Amino acid sequence: xxxxxxxxQRGNIHAFSQEAVVAGQQLSDKLGLDLSILCLxxxxxxxxxxxxDYKANNLILAQHDLINAYSADGYSKVLSNVISELSPKxxxxxxxxxxxDFLPRVSAKLDIPFVSDIISVxxxxxxxxxxxxxxxxxxxxxxxxxxxxxxxxxxxxxFSSDDMQIGGSESQSDFSVNLEASDIKSESEAxxxxxxxxxxxxxxxxxxxxxxxxxxxxxxPLVESLASxxxxxxxxxxxxxxxxxxxxxxQVGSSGQAVSPKLYLSVGISGxxxxxxxxxxxxxxxxxxxxxxxxxxxxxxxxxIGDLMExxxxxxxxxxx
Amino acid sequence: MKIAVLTKAIPSYESSIRVDxxxxxxxxxxxxxxxxxxxxxxxxxALQIKEQLNDDTEVVVVIMGNENNTSKxxxxxxxxxxxxxxxxxxxxxDTDPLSIAKLFSENLKEESFDLIFSGLQSDDLGxxxxxxxxxELLDMSTATLGIETKMEDGKIKVKRELExxxxxxxxxxxxxxxxxxxxxxxxRYPSLKGIMGAKRKDVKxxxxxxxGDNKQKFIELFLPKTEKVTEKIEGDVDSVVARMLDILxxxxxxx
Numbered sequence: 001x002x003x004x005x006x007x008x009q010r011g012n013i014h015a016f017s018q019e020a021v022v023a024g025q026q027l028s029d030k031l032g033l034d035l036s037i038l039c040l041x042x043x044x045x046x047x048x049x050x051x052x053d054y055k056a057n058n059l060i061l062a063q064h065d066l067i068n069a070y071s072a073d074g075y076s077k078v079l080s081n082v083i084s085e086l087s088p089k090x091x092x093x094x095x096x097x098x099x100x101d102f103l104p105r106v107s108a109k110l111d112i113p114f115v116s117d118i119i120s121v122x123x124x125x126x127x128x129x130x131x132x133x134x135x136x137x138x139x140x141x142x143x144x145x146x147x148x149x150x151x152x153x154x155x156x157x158x159f160s161s162d163d164m165q166i167g168g169s170e171s172q173s174d175f176s177v178n179l180e181a182s183d184i185k186s187e188s189e190a191x192x193x194x195x196x197x198x199x200x201x202x203x204x205x206x207x208x209x210x211x212x213x214x215x216x217x218x219x220x221p222l223v224e225s226l227a228s229x230x231x232x233x234x235x236x237x238x239x240x241x242x243x244x245x246x247x248x249x250x251q252v253g254s255s256g257q258a259v260s261p262k263l264y265l266s267v268g269i270s271g272x273x274x275x276x277x278x279x280x281x282x283x284x285x286x287x288x289x290x291x292x293x294x295x296x297x298x299x300x301x302x303x304x305i306g307d308l309m310e311x312x313x314x315x316x317x318x319x320x321x
Numbered sequence: 322m323k324i325a326v327l328t329k330a331i332p333s334y335e336s337s338i339r340v341d342x343x344x345x346x347x348x349x350x351x352x353x354x355x356x357x358x359x360x361x362x363x364x365x366x367a368l369q370i371k372e373q374l375n376d377d378t379e380v381v382v383v384i385m386g387n388e389n390n391t392s393k394x395x396x397x398x399x400x401x402x403x404x405x406x407x408x409x410x411x412x413x414x415d416t417d418p419l420s421i422a423k424l425f426s427e428n429l430k431e432e433s434f435d436l437i438f439s440g441l442q443s444d445d446l447g448x449x450x451x452x453x454x455x456x457e458l459l460d461m462s463t464a465t466l467g468i469e470t471k472m473e474d475g476k477i478k479v480k481r482e483l484e485x486x487x488x489x490x491x492x493x494x495x496x497x498x499x500x501x502x503x504x505x506x507x508x509r510y511p512s513l514k515g516i517m518g519a520k521r522k523d524v525k526x527x528x529x530x531x532x533g534d535n536k537q538k539f540i541e542l543f544l545p546k547t548e549k550v551t552e553k554i555e556g557d558v559d560s561v562v563a564r565m566l567d568i569l570x571x572x573x574x575x576x
Contacts, residue, residue, distance in 0.1 A: 108457035242504030
């Protein structure tokens with residue numbers, strides 16, 4: 001059996017979970033294994049309604065008062081119990097922050113491997129091989145896992161929810177959850193957003209985005225002038241925000257905003273995975289970097305190899321004419 | 322309180338990363354090893370907790386790997402203010418997160434740490450699992466992507482980063498293993514006094530006995546294939562800028 005676990009994101013099935021269902025459907029077709037979809041914990045019955053069209057063999061509900069709100073303790077315990085009882089060959093989820101938080105616990109509890117942040121699946125005869133990015137996306141690796149059950153998480157957009165097979169599930173079932181208050185050691189408070197001040201980069205047509213290649217806050221006006229000459233929004237990768245050079249709401253990436261402008265002009269950004277997941281949907285990507293091997297160039301339409309300190313001022317000057 | 326900070330030596334951003342002749346690892350001879358970025362934030366968080374508590378709290382910097390790659394990172398952690406170090410000598414290249422976590426757990430369990438801090442993920446293997454796996458193996462409570470911590474009533478409160486600008490506070494009893502997001506604080510530089518003092522600090526050397534039970538392994542390491550047709554623009558600055566202008570104006574029509 002293939003088991004896909006759905007994640008709740010503020011009332012809806014998380015986009016990464018939908019992609020994981022697609023991965024599960026394809027793996028199920030390829031390997032000739034049944035597909036079960038598990039609606040776990042938080043908002044589970046609504047997730048089941050939302051998933052009712054997804055083509056699967058079984059749609060499983062696992063609910064309990066103690067996991068109505070997410071906790072790593074509760075989720076890891078319940079999912080471990082589900083796996084022990086159903087013995088799926090593969091357990092699939094999206095590589096979300098929640099999955100990073102609890103799925104390794106399941107791996108350690110059951111002594112089974114967790115192959116995380118997968119970007120694609122190939123097959124060696126009938127044995128799946130998983131590709132991951134390593135060394136900050138400068139290289140990729142093919143991983144083979146050997147165990148009766150293997151946990152998998154997929155990077156966003158590794159599969160497309162457009163490929164969802166619909167037709168509903170052949171059956172539905174309830175998993176009876178055994179959980180005691182003493183199983184939950186941590187206490188979680190409600191999720192919240194920091195002050196909503198800032199900029200909505202998701203609707204920007206043009207974005208000039210700056211990374212650690214800018215070297216110092218003193219050089220930031222170079223990029224700000226370019227953005228202003230292009231009438232573009234300014235954005236950044238995480239290190240620039242971490243240094244305090246730009247406010248957090250300017251950040252693009254897994255912990256910031258996901259953008260899809262007409263043009264994304266990246267300046268001095270190497271292209272770490274965490275950044276790329278937030279901007280790879282851009283219509284056109286132009287990247288300036290002095291390192292010819294920078295991973296950003298793998299997804300760029302235009303790879304400008306050179307020193308941003310020279311190129312950016314000259315480009316700005318030309319645009320201002 | 323005893324706090325362990327797990328640090329890792331990884332290739333610097335500037336290092337050239339090439340696949341070696343085995344095809345399953347990189348050529349380390351051309352690589353400059355530095356501390357993993359989020360680990361340096363984890364160390365700073367531990368040092369700040371020690372300073373706030375102002376009691377006999379001990380911060381122990383822990384590193385695993387071969388001596389060549391790790392010794393500078395370990396010394397740097399001691400120079401910044403860790404009280405002592407644990408070096409787990411491992412000449413093998415382990416790429417299975419669960420095996421790595423077991424090696425840490427076995428070597429650290431008798432220390433009975435109250436807190437284990439780690440960076441949220443390493444910038445080499447990038448599995449992002451080690452801290453959580455160790456937490457489970459050592460029966461600790463766990464949290465990830467910590468962006469703020471507070472000591473409160475014998476527990477630790479952690480502000481977890483969620484996706485898309487959302488956050489959540491979670492309170493954990495001790496012992497706890499917490500992974501730290503970069504940007505949580507401003508990592509200090511070692512002082513001259515710290516550098517001198519580091520030489521006298523205790524470093525316990527342990528040996529990782531490889532378990533030989535890797536449940537996942539790299540079968541091939543390769544250069545990612547470019548999905549897109551990419552136009553390279555390089556050369557003298559004026560011609561580069563002229564070509565960029567041409568694309569912006571005439572091809573993309575965005576200006």
